[in-house]
């Protein structure tokens with residue numbers, strides 16, 4: 358395996374009072390599974406489109422699109438997680454660990470920050486904890502997962518690797534209204 | 547803003563989708579005349595009123611689907627897939 362290298366060149370950025378935090382989580386194994394609805398892979402994964410579930414082995418299974426799942430796990434487990442999928446039938450399994458950037462926006466103001474750059478309805482009844490959805494974030498096509506932490510909203514956002522540094526900067530920029538400071542060298546303007 | 551109802555993702559801003567134009571029946575390429583094929587490729591009805599259109603859910607589920615849209619008012623209603 359090649360050494361893991363994130364496209365995001367900055368560590369976590371937080372508002373001083375902790376109302377919002379933006380951090381790089383690119384170092385996560387990401388496996389995309391496409392499987393026909395009559396395959397045993399689809400039956401095993403079973404999470405419906407738009408929802409997510411933490412599997413007993415610690416793998417987070419997200420129903421990213423109809424007949425498509427994204428599996429998240431610790432970065433050194435990519436091969437193991439990919440191998441856990443039954444490829445019998447109309448099934449494809451692709452390791453996109455190195456191809457996608459991923460970051461987390463969390464804290465009491467996380468929803469307010471995301472709402473500034475994303476046109477998805479982030480109300481609790483539309484995108485509750487565990488919801489999986491795709492949309493534009495700061496004009497970048499992203500896959501999103503709401504995974505709340507300690508009672509505060511938290512969003513995992515992944516995009517094409519080459520947009521990672523820009524998207525991170527855009528999210529930090531959106532957080533400055535709530536007290537986060539833009540680190541030197543990080544600018545979208 | 548035009549709100550388009552994706553059958554998978556729900557109501558979305560049309561900027562999240564790509565309009566693919568009027569739904570036009572595709573003739574059988576092995577039997578179609580040149581004129582029928584040209585009509586299929588290039589000619590559209592373009593009415594001021596209800597039209598059945600294909601849209602692509604570019605930022606969401608990446609599926610094609612069909613809606614009916616009133617080109618005069620931008621009112622949108624669901625359509626059965628062809």
Ligand SMILES: [Zn+2]
Nearest residue numbers: 555603606607
């Ligand atoms: Zn959709």
